[in-house]
Amino acid sequence: MSDPDAVRILLVDDQALIRVGFRMMLDAEPGFAVVGEAADGAQAVADVDRLRPDVVLMDVRMPGMDGIAATAEIVRRSPSCRVLVLTTFDLDEYAFGAIRAGAAGFLLKDAERVELISAIRAVHAGEATLTPRVTRRMLELMTEMQESPARPDLDALTEREQDVLAAIARGLTNSEIASELFLSESTVKTHVGRVLTKLPARDRVHAVLIAHGLATPEAGGGDR
Template sequence: MTDPIRVLLVDDQALIRIGFRLVLEAEPDIVVVGEAGDGAAALAQSAALEPDVVLMDVRMPGMDGIAATAEIVRQHPSVRVLVLTTFDLDEYAFGAIRAGASGFLLKDAERTELVAAVRAVHRGDGALAPRATRALLDQLAPHLASAVPATASDPLAELTERERDVFHAIAQGLSNTEIAERLFLSESTVKTHVGRVLAKLDARDRVHVVILAYEWGLAGTA
């Protein structure tokens, strides 16, 4: 039996934390290991409790979710952060993704969406459907393009030809199933290639790969 997914809840509203706890702890493979009411407490709890996933509100007094996300990802690279936001394409949510979060989720998401998002982030996928992630980044691509200077060298130099194909497919928002169909591979083979791409590019997850593709000007190439 695999270990349960350890989740830390971060929100300045206690009632919201209670609601999320009730939903998540009803699942046999998820356990809530702690709660925090602001970013500073979230950072301390992440160090003390070693969660797998942090559900992070971005708008909090003191240290907000963006700053907390950046510090958690820097200090604990294995921890995945799932941002909680009120509106789609919220600038705070995007800031948190840029800071290292693996995706975002609306606070009024359905129970099944919340649970699925936690599981997706834990296994290294984005918390959004791939095309939803792409839509988010498409709208905010100018910010990404100006955020990081273009590199003169080939950022994909360490990838094999097949891994490059997989990289570009991820950047286009394709799921493993869609990549398998496009490249005439089995899904298990695609999963292996995705893992190698993440490792070689030092990418946290698929969302990070999409961001890197935009930063390197490779999102529209094939």
Template sequence: MTDRIRVLLVDDQELIRLGFRLSLEAADDVEIVGEAADGQEGADLAQRLLPDVVIMDIRMPRLDGIAATARIVAEVPMARVLVVTTFDLDEYAFGALEAGASGFLLKDATSTQLIDAVRSVHRGDAILSPRATRLLIEAHATRAAPPAAAEPTNVTSRERDVLLAVGRGLNNTEIAAELFLSESTVKTHVGRLLTKLDARDRVHLVILAHRSGLVH
């Protein structure tokens, strides 16, 4: 059996944490390594436990999910943060994405959706629905941001195809099927794009793809 995905739960509601734990423990490739009741404790535990994935609530005492996400991304860069929220229009969820979260999930997600989301962010995919992607881009467009960037010229034609697919919200499996590539090849291309475009993460690649005009 391969190494299990080590998950840290951060939510100030004990019953929510219990529900997540029961759902995730049903998966034989997931291990809950810790729980925290606020963002401060969550960030501290992340630094000590070095989890693969952190499931992060937004509104919490002492330190909220946005600030906790920023701390974890800075201090435990290999950890992926999956934000849980009540509404997919929640502006705070977008703040967490900007802080470095790999995506967000609604709190009423099924056990299967939760497990799939943990697996997806662990392998490097972003959890962003098409609707969430549009809202994220619109949020950036309405702010005092730099003007739209030119289409990148330092990428290969195949990397451009992958960037376009990422910008449309496709995950690595979907990109591999659409472009007739192996998932490992797609992952390699995404890694090169992150380096060439100086992108923080996959969510940042989505934003760059839209700003450069590749995705409309």
């Protein structure tokens, strides 16, 4: 009998063997349900409309509509659906393209099983996840752009909210931020929500990109 509370997952990859491998892995994980497979971006968009998955595992390089374009369309049409981009290509253009398109995370296909499972659970819970190399590169770009005139004015954030934003940029979870700043986790969640509202940003990764001039704010604010 299917679990009504299971995380509904759509697999998107142009290679059938890749999809089979991911399906076998995820079907064996309690609390997960693979509800469909797509071989290209256009099919993925249609399947999201039809199947209403919670999380999409999205390949980048596919015939026709690629994963970046599909991610942007899915986020536009189904804001509650979270997209986790998986690729064998460890290149900045794909990672940042995916994030700008609205992806909740970016991982390489050679990530360990536990890392993939953790990433799916994180994005489903509303968090964002990036492979460590991408996080390091993002921080490098942020450092290079510290004096950029395109960097937005952060005066709207309180000192504590700026502390929280800086911790988010380092990849810390809410519990880790709470421990470092000597706050309760519920207080951290409140601060994160205020940061997203004030910038405004759709999620934590988007907030960091906005703060450092790598992305533009959401029109009218993002989803909380």
